[in-house]
Amino acid sequence: MKLKEEVNTLIKKAFAKAGIEAEPITVTDATKPEFGDFQFNGAMALAKQLKQNPRQIAQTILDSLETGGMLQKAEIAGPGFINLWLNPEWIAASCQKAEQDERLGIGKKENPIKAVVDYSGPNMAKQMHVGHLRSTIIGDTLANLLEFLGDEVIRQNHIGDWGTQFGMLIAYLEEMGEEGNGSLKDLEQFYKDAKGRFDADETFANKAREYVVKIQSGDAHCLTLWKKFIDISLGHCEEVYEKLDVNLSREDVRAESFYNETLVKVVEDLDKAGMLKESDGAQCVFLEGDEVPVIVRKSDGGYLYATTDLAALYYRANVLGAKRISYVVDARQSGHFKQVFRVAKEAGFVPEDVKLEHVAFGTMMDKSGKPFKTRDGGTVKLIDLLDEAVVRAKAAITSKENYSEAELEKIARIVGIGAVKYADLAINRESNYIFDWDKMLSFEGNTSLYMQYAYARIQSIFRKYGKEIEGEIVIGDELEHKLAVMLLRFEDVLNKAAEDAAPNQITTYLYELVTLFMRFYERNPILKEGVDERTRLSRLMLADLTAKSIKQGLAILGIQVVDRL
RNA sequence: GCACUCUUAGCUUAGCUGGAUAGAGCAUCGGUUUGCGGUACCGAAGGUCACAGGUUCGAAUCCUGUAGAGUGUACCA
Known part of the structure; x- marks a missing residue:
């Protein structure tokens, strides 16, 4: 449910009814809790424009406000704040609906778009290292999120499969x-070995150089080796x-080499557009205000x-038809993308209405704040x-349950990998990320394990209850x-997170949700003696919706849940 | 040199379409249970939101400057 939008609609209607003309x-x-569920601060901003005192404006809005069964009350406070309280019966009915809905009451976009998410992008000449981690999981989350909200997502893994080093490698x-x-x-x-040969043996080095040319000219033998x-x-x-x-498969791979044949045309088109200039023998585009071409x-x-x-931009905008193209790449390349985006727009490679964004993220650091390396300084x-x-997760979940080795391995895998992903996704992607095993595998604070624990605990309630949960939600306190x-x-949170490409907004939400649930559960017993069946069922249903929300939220982050841990 | 980014409690951080007393977690100190999973919950203490100006009824949030840190900066990706 787009909760905020619904509340907004009421305010907008009140504006119209009161004859206030202003941008929404x-x-x-x-x-604060004592200020209700939502607040409207617009009256103060309108004061100058309407030349009235803000409390009076607030009063006018209030007089025209129709609650529509949704609001319980609205009050003016302070200089002109309007505090809004949702009607408990309306809340209960809405939760009831969400609980029974597969999508938890979350709608799909009315106007879905095609969205390209470019992420991971490993180099084929090298092993994937921690530098690829952030791109891969932030990108995957963004793709999952947009997909869940109804967009048609096209994942693109722009792998590095071209360049001079491949001559040496295939030789x-x-x-x-x-x-x-x-x-x-x-x-x-x-x-390393290939490089060693290259440096030591002149004959080999020459062959390597020859092979670079041969791949590029389409020599069958070399192409087979390369493939x-x-x-x-x-x-x-x-x-x-x-x-x-x-969720990346071979179909999502569109390598650098895929664009080889169109490179000539890119340069030609830039030339036609009159944007090309030769400088020191190179073909360049000089952007206004930029020093480097x-x-x-x-x-x-x-x-x-x-x-x-x-x-690639041309292809994605025109062939794939994307209206939003997101590059999940290290923040250090922001200068590059700023330039490339500008060139693409100015040259008309990408229509004006296509949103190009660099989803930048910071560097992964170790506990002491230095770039993340092995003990001897390697990647x-x-x-x-x-x-x-996975090994560390196994040690962390010393459970009372008697697991077989296979079960333990399975749970440790989900929990361990989930912890790595969650810890990364939980912080603002633009700041540098400090990688800390102890923190990410802790059960305390905004961690994956706190979520997993809460989820498993709720599942345990259901197991103990053992019956179908069918009742009516009533807001009791x-x-x-x-x-x-x-x-x-x-839904509000997911939409905002999608707009900002900010996974940490989802984790923050989940953490707040789980904290609230824990407090609720602490004070409001469910299965204990003395709780009447009606209340019990209502609370069970709230617990169920909570669990489903945790599961769905984590699923978008690419993290599975376990029923026991 | 120039450009971009960052600076919030001892540590890790949320909050950035301007709003009422800046939220959390860790660590510290104290509490709750005959405990539906205590790997939980409650509380205390801890902040000149780097600094200085400006805009505004109102600024952590917007603008300018200063300091510190990081990153990028012509034929690698």
Whole structure:
């Protein structure tokens, strides 16, 4: 339910009825419990415009306000705040509906759009490392979220499969023969070995250079080697995606090489648009106000990533028909994207109404605030990190339940991977992220385990109850009121999170929701003796809607839940 | 040099379409239970929202400047 919008509609109607002409000012969540559920602060802003005192304006609005069964009361406070209380019966009925609905009462967009989300983008010449983690899970969350809200999401994994290093790599692959398959398991090592050969052996180096040219000119033998290399390397990535529980498949891969043939046209079109200028032998676009140009063709005739990105933008906007194109890439590339987006718009590669956004995120740091590295200063392989998460999760869930080794492994996997994802998604993506095992595997605070624990605890109530939950929700006290309103806010939160591409808004919401539930549950017993059946069922249903909301929220974050832990 | 980003409690942070006393968690101190999963809940203490101006009835939030940190800065991606 779009709760805020519904409340807003009431205010808008009141404006119309009172004959106030002003741009709509929206209600906000009440800042304090004693101020009700929502507050409208617009009267103060209107005071100057209407040349009236704000309390009087508030009174006028109030006089015209029709509650529509939704509001219980509205009061003026302070200099002209209007505090709004939702009607408990209306809340109860709305929650009832949500509880019985598969989508928890959350609607699908009326005007869905095609949205491209570009994320993960590993380099085929290297192993996936922690640097790819944030892009992969933030991007996946955004894609899940938009999809859930009804947009047609096109996931794009823009893998790096082109460049001079591949000449060296396939030359080495060829030299290794059948053995190559095995050694490709450790790409990092493979790369090092190939580089070693390249530096030590002139003949090999020449062959490597020759192979670069041959791939580019479409030599069959070299292309076969190259394809084999990409295939194996991509397989490693898929192993990571599988472990990470991320929705990226081979169909989502649209590699750099995919745009090769269109690069010439990009440059031609820029030339036609009169945007091209030669500088030191390179073809450049000089944007007004920018010191450094966007180079689209090197002096040696080669193309750059800006060219590929322009080709990709063209493809996504015109062939795929996307109206929103989101790049989930490290914040350090913000300058690059700002330029490329500008060029694409000015050259008409992308229509004006297409939203281009760089969903930037900060660097992953270790506990001491330095960039995340292994003890000897190397990059941490993502697959190792994920395996460690599962091992650590196992140690954290010393459960009273008697699990078989297989069950424990399964739960540890969900919990461990979930913890890694949640901790990352829970902070504002633009700030640097401090990676801390102890914090992420703690049961306290805004953590994945606190959510998992709450969910499992609710499931335990249901197991104990053992019957169908069919009753009527009745709002019994202040806490139930707060919990129910929080449950109804879910759609608002998801929409805002989608608009801002901000997963942490979802985690913040879930945390508030669970905290409220815990307080509610602490004070309002469900299965204890002395609770009448009617109240019991109402509370069970609130618990059920809470659990479903947790599950749905986590699902959007790409995290599964477990019934016991 | 120039550009962009950041600076909120000891630590990690939320809040940024301007609103009423800036929210949390960790750590610290104290409390709750014959406990529906206590890996929970309640409370205390802890803040010149980097600093200085400005706009406004009202600023953590918008603007300008200063300081500190980070990042980017012509043929890598």
